[in-house]
Amino acid sequence: MDTTALRHNLEVLRLAAGGAKVMAVVKANAYGHGLTQVAQALPGADSFAVARLEEGIALRQAGIRQPIVLLEGVFTPAQLAAAIAHGFELVVHEPSQLALLEACDTNARSILWLKVDTGMNRLGFRPEAFAVALTRLRALQPAPHEIRVLTHLACADERESAMTREQVARFDALIESQTSERGPRLVTSISNSAGALGWPEARGDWVRPGLALYGASPFAGEPASNFWLRPVMTMETTVIGLRRVLQAKRWVMAAPGWQLVTAASPSWRRAMAMVCCGACRTARRSRSRQHAACSSDVCRWI
Numbered sequence: 001m002d003t004t005a006l007r008h009n010l011e012v013l014r015l016a017a018g019g020a021k022v023m024a025v026v027k028a029n030a031y032g033h034g035l036t037q038v039a040q041a042l043p044g045a046d047s048f049a050v051a052r053l054e055e056g057i058a059l060r061q062a063g064i065r066q067p068i069v070l071l072e073g074v075f076t077p078a079q080l081a082a083a084i085a086h087g088f089e090l091v092v093h094e095p096s097q098l099a100l101l102e103a104c105d106t107n108a109r110s111i112l113w114l115k116v117d118t119g120m121n122r123l124g125f126r127p128e129a130f131a132v133a134l135t136r137l138r139a140l141q142p143a144p145h146e147i148r149v150l151t152h153l154a155c156a157d158e159r160e161s162a163m164t165r166e167q168v169a170r171f172d173a174l175i176e177s178q179t180s181e182r183g184p185r186l187v188t189s190i191s192n193s194a195g196a197l198g199w200p201e202a203r204g205d206w207v208r209p210g211l212a213l214y215g216a217s218p219f220a221g222e223p224a225s226n227f228w229l230r231p232v233m234t235m236e237t238t239v240i241g242l243r244r245v246l247q248a249k250r251w252v253m254a255a256p257g258w259q260l261v262t263a264a265s266p267s268w269r270r271a272m273a274m275v276c277c278g279a280c281r282t283a284r285r286s287r288s289r290q291h292a293a294c295s296s297d298v299c300r301w302i
Helices: 003-016 027-032 035-040 053-061 077-085 095-102 127-138 162-182 193-198
Strands: 021-025 047-050 068-070 089-092 111-115 146-150 239-245 249-253 258-262 270-275 291-294 297-300
Touching: 003 021, 003 193, 027 035, 035 053, 047 053, 053 068, 053 077, 077 095, 089 095, 095 127, 111 127, 127 146, 127 162
Parallel strands: 021 047, 047 068, 068 089, 089 111, 111 146
Antiparallel strands: 239 270, 249 258, 291 297
């Protein structure tokens, strides 16, 4: 893992966010890059987002002191107590989580993120239930330190997505309705990687980049280099076998299944190197027709 590239990508995303704070998403073992290794390499991140309580605890045990957001929230009194003890910020996306907080008698002055489903149909309160959920959070005793609001964009990786425009407009209308009625504007988070890089109107106060942080473009057909992103992970292995196609045609195992390799003539030999990196080591068949460096040569995956 190239930690210099990781920090570079964080700064690229910070610039793209136009003043919004950056919540670095490190869920799922930091997308395979190593949960604690990534977090420790990013002292400049404003906060970190994980999916589960256990991930947050692992970060605290590794010495991470930045704010940590639990994207799935908590579901039991024991989980809530542990989250409060570690100072985690909680996403609230289900009525049962509201009830859990209302039943809690711990002096929990934590930051709560109310999630609204603006069209993805996954997690979050529907727009018509948003005001009631927010009112219940504001009535909690002891009162939370702060209540913030977030949503998730379903199709931000599509440049001209009408759905993304609808989601942003719906979200902005909800926030505006609460601002005019109840005082200061709520702190918000809307954008994932695609939103931060491609939808300036969807930045909010916090952006939540995942894939782009690790050097991957969220847009099909647009390489990461278009956004000044650098790959963070390098996969290296060794050649463990060599085969030569001696006949004019031969079937070989490749994506999406068996592939016919055709030689220019029966006497032409095509060299194929076998490397030790199968699907169990994340080298999937979908890499077919991509390329890899082999010493000083560039070779095609088959």
